[in-house]
Structure formats: structure tokens, C-alpha cells
Amino acid sequence: MDMYLPDIPGMSSRPFGDENDYQAVADLVVAEARADGQDDAVVTAEDVETTYRNTEHMDLSRDFRFVEVDGAAVAYVTTRWWDEVEGPRIYRHMCKVAPQWRGRGIGTAMLEWARGHLAERAETHHTDRPRVYRTDVDQQGADGAVLLEAAGYRAIQHSAGLVRPNLDDIPQAPLPDGAEVRPVTEDQLRAIYEADMEASRDHWGFSEPTEKDWQAFLEFPYRDESLWKVAWHGNRVIGQVRSFINEVENRQNDRKRGWTEFISTARDWRGRGMATALICASMRELKARGMEQAALGVHVENPHGAYRLYQGLGFEVDSFGTIYEKPFDPPTQAV
16 A cells, blocks of 8 residues: 655655665664664664564565655664464554654654555454554653554553663572573574473463574574573473673673573473573673673563562663554454
């Protein structure tokens, strides 16, 4: 469908083009993030390319639009869909607008295009699930929140970025009895991935993993198994923290930060201190590699108390985001 843009000289829209467009996307992500107070935001063209290539149900030739002025990208919108295991069919859209072009009606135009485009796609989808539009906004992105709320979206969940400003006084936290951490070998990767997926199955928003999800795991640009802390009980993976160091981000921000991310514990091993032990071991590993800070992201409403757990280990809230949702209106009938 067409995008009805504001009447601005030289403004037009187009689908994704060639590999040069990955850099344009990265530049817009960084520009918007920094305008919203995330002064340390760093995203590379490689990050974007890897993410897009391994994203299910997103065809860049159809589900993506740039907005340009005189041939220069000033905004973009992406769309895709998926099913939650115990929830609705999600029709997701995400918009980014260069800071100097905000307040000109571009966000409104992209939101209308995204919802119309997703509704057209939904007409060909048979499902008995309820259908919803979903997107998210950073805490500082007040304009985006106002736009969504005016369009009938409501906040449903929240996310946070946390930073431990130093790696001093890391608690001594032993693994639960029967668990041991072993060096990671290539032949263990599938078992580690599948254990993470299984442990996450009861988390909010979980969707059935696909082959593209597995490829995203393998192709993560900052993957370094020597940093991982994976706990085993016999031949079974029962917990993990897959830390990484983003050297590009560190160089551009003149800092030494590692990420204690991809944290999971097998359901029957929860409540025994597994996550605490693995996170503390991960922070020591990062410190041994010369890092001075640690960071992670978390779902604030995590029912297992992860948000409070991380704060108890010295992590402090650095950023906050809100996930918004709106039912199809009028509901699209299954065909």
C-alpha cells in the first residue's frame, strides 16, 4: 500500500534497496537513541544485517520502508509478525525518525502505513488467535508514546537496561550442589541453545524458536564462548550466562564494559542461587579480561524476580522502555 507522507518538498518513500541501506538503518537507530538520551548508543551495519537476515516473517522488499528527503534517509519503518506460544498473533512495527525531522508528521504517516500493511498481510493469515499490533518506545521517546496512546495503544510491559558501574566487591556465590561449569566446546552449542529456549518457555512473550533463531544464535557478532558460564548436571545444561564484549561500542565510548546477557536457569533448578552464581562468575571473568563495568537487559515484570535480583547484585537502572499494544480495530477475520 502507499504511504501518505506530509507535504514536504523532496520527501518520498521507498522499500529497502541494497547492502548500503544497512548503514542507513544503523545511522538512524543511533541518531534517535542519542537524541533520546542514550549518548553511548552504537549500532553497526553488520549488527543490522545479521539481525534482519535472521528475522522471521520479514521480507525487506515488502515489509520495510525508508522515508527520504532529496534521496537522504530521514526515517524508516519495519513490520513483521509471529505467534506467541500462549498468547496472540503479534503484528509488530517499529519506526525510527531522525531527530531533526521529528514533529513533521512522518511518524504518523509511518504508523498508518505499518498498520495498513500489516492488516493487508493479516487478511491472508488463518488463525484462531486474537491479533494485536505491538511496538515499543524508550522512556525518553515521549513523542512516540504520545503518538501511540493517541492512536489507542496501551502500555502492557516494560524493559530496562542495567549497568554495574564497577566490578568491585563481586559477591561469592557458589553453584548449587550437583552443578558444575565446564568450558564450552563447539559440539555443545546446540544443547546450550535448546536449554536456553526451554528455560525461557514460561517467560512473557515466548514464541516457538525457528531455524532463523538458531542461526541468529550462531551468527551473533560478538559471540565469544570463552566468556560463557554454562552450568551442567551430568549431560544436561541447567543454567547459563552467555557474556560478550562489544569492542566497537567500547572504543567509541572510551570505556571497558562487558555484557552479562542471555541468562537462563532450567525451571527445576530455579530458586537455588544458580543465576546469582553464574552472573557473579561472569563478572569475575569480565574483570579478568580487563573490563571495568557490566551491563544487561531485563524484562521488568519477569515473574521470577530477575529485575530485583540484578539490582541486588549491584546493577543500576540506566534506561527504561515500554511495550505498547493495540487490538486489531476492527478485528480482522480469519480466512
